[in-house]
Amino acid sequence: MFARYALIVLFLTLPITLAAQPLPSWNEGKSRTAIMDFVELVTDEGGPGFVPTAERIAVFDNDGTLWAEKPAYTQLLFAVDRVKAMAPSHPEWKGEQPFKGILENDLEAALAGGEEALMKIIMATHAGMTTGEFEAEAADWFETARHPETGKAYTEMVYQPMLEVMEYLRANGFKTFIVSGGGVELMRVFAEEVYGVPPEQVVGSSIKAEFEMRNNEPVIVKQPELNFINDKAGKPVAINHHIGRRPIAAFGNSDGDLQMLQWTTAGDGPRLGVIVHHTDAEREWAYDRKSHVGKLDQALNEAPDREWVVVDMKAEWNVIYPDKGQ
C-alpha cells in the first residue's frame, strides 16, 4: 500500500514540479512561448482548443531534430564501421566499390556511385541476418563508437532541449512518436533509453523481412530489398499507416520533413509545426539551404505562411547536449 501511495504522491506532484519550470534549456523567447501556449491550449479542458488525450499525438523527425546529423547521418557511419568489421569474410570487397572506398577510408569514392552505392552499403550491413543478430550488432556499436569530431557517443549527441520538449509533451498527455528517414530497427536500439520512446512508437525506413523456422525456432530474417523510404512525401503516408491518426504537433529540421509538417498542421483545431534551424556553428553546426545533409529550403520558405515556429538554435537553446552542456 505504501508503494502505491508513494506513486500517487509522485503522480500528483510531478506535473506541478514540471509546470514550475518546463523547458529549462530553452531561453525565454518565441519558440518556447509558442510550444507552451500550444500545450496550454490543447490541455485546457473546457477551453476552445481542448484536444482529448487520445488525439494528442506528436511526431519528431530524428536526424537533425533529435540528434546531430553532421558530418554524416549516424546510420551511414554505422554502416561504414560494419563494412570494416565484416571485411575479413569478404575479401572481394577490396577491389569492389563502394566497399573498396570504405576500406581505404575514402568515403567520397565509395559514395561516388550515388544511390546505388548507398543501397549496396545498406544491404550488405543491414540484411542477411536475423533481427536479433542485427539488434545485438547495433547495440554493440552504440556502446563503442564515437563521433569523429566531438569524441562523444552518438547517443550523447541528442539535443537536451528536444528531450525536454518530449518529456513536457508526455507529462501533458501526449504520445510521442519518432518519424524518421533512418532505419527503424537501428533507432529502436536506443530510442527507449535515450528518448523515452518505446519501439512501437518509432516509425522509420525499412527493408523487407521474412519469417523462417530454423531448427524449430522461429526467426525473422532481414532481406536485401527495400521496403519503404520514410522521407519527404513518405512521412505522412507512414504516419497514416502506422499511427492511423493525424498528429497535432510535428517537429522537423529539413525539407525531408516538409510534407509531415504540412500534413500535421493542415488538420482542424490547434496545430503546432516546429522547425529546428541549425544556426550555431560554434556549439553544433550551422547549415540550411545549401547543405547536402539536412537541406532546409522549401520548408523554411513555407514556414511564415503556415505559421510554423522556426527555432534559432544559437539564440534559443542555452544547452545543446545533455549533462556536459556544450
Place this chain on the structure above:
Amino acid sequence: MFARYALIVLFLTLPITLAAQPLPSWNEGKSRTAIMDFVELVTDEGGPGFVPTAERIAVFDNDGTLWAEKPAYTQLLFAVDRVKAMAPSHPEWKGEQPFKGILENDLEAALAGGEEALMKIIMATHAGMTTGEFEAEAADWFETARHPETGKAYTEMVYQPMLEVMEYLRANGFKTFIVSGGGVELMRVFAEEVYGVPPEQVVGSSIKAEFEMRNNEPVIVKQPELNFINDKAGKPVAINHHIGRRPIAAFGNSDGDLQMLQWTTAGDGPRLGVIVHHTDAEREWAYDRKSHVGKLDQALNEAPDREWVVVDMKAEWNVIYPDKGQ
C-alpha cells in the same frame, strides 16, 4: 482539485473491482485459469516470471478471434455493399465479373475468379479515394449494415469474453494490439470505440497510399496496389515492423495465426498462446479443420506441444456477444 481526487480514487478502486471478478463471461476452467495464472506470474514484482510493463505486449487476431467471421469476412461484406452503392457510376460493371456477380447477388460467381477477383473487388472499393473519404464511407456502413443471419450490427458481433480479456490485460499494464489479416483502415474505424484499441495499435493488411497537395490542402490517396498482406508468415514480420518488440501473449483462431503464435511463444520467459476454437454451432458457428474461412488445422496440431491454450467456446464462454448474451 476535486476532479483530480475523484480520478485518483477511481484509479485506486478500479483494479480492485476488476480483480474481484475478472473474466465474468468465462466459466471456471482451464482457459480462464491459464490466462489468469499467466497474468499473475508476469505482474508479480520480484517473482520469477515478472515482466516490466513496457514489455507486456499482447496481440490479437481480429476475424474469428475478436468478432465473428461467418458466413464471410466482414470486410468482404463491406466491399460487396460498396460495389452495389458505387454501381450507378460504373455501368460497365453489369457485364463484368466479379462485379456482375455481386450486382446479381451471386457471390459465388463473383469469387469464381479466385484471388484476382477478390483483388478487383478490394481495389474498386478501397482505393481511388482519400483516407478521409474512406473512413467516412466505412463509418457510415458500420452504422447501417446488419449481419445477414443475426440482424446485429457487425460491431455488436464482437466476443464479450475477449473484450474482457483485453480489459483485464490492460488493467494489468499490458498494451493490447490487433494484428489482423483485415485491412488496417477498416478496423481503425471501430477498434477504439469497440475494443478500446487506439489506431496506432492496430496492425493489418494494407494497400499503398500517396501523399498529394490538392488546392494547397494535403491529402493521402489510397492506391489500387497491394502493400502488405498481414496473414500467416506476414504476421510476425508486421509485428516486428510495427511493434518492434516480441509480444508475450498472442490470441488467434486459425492457421493464419500460426506463425504469430509461434513467434510470440518461442520467446524467453513466460509466454501465453491462446486459440479460440469455434465449437458452438448453436450460439455462434462450429468449424475448424475443413472451414474455408478461419481454417484451423496445423495450429490445432501444434497446440499441445507448444502449450497453447485451446478455448472451447461452447463449454468455456457463458456469453458470446455483449449485452443481449447469445
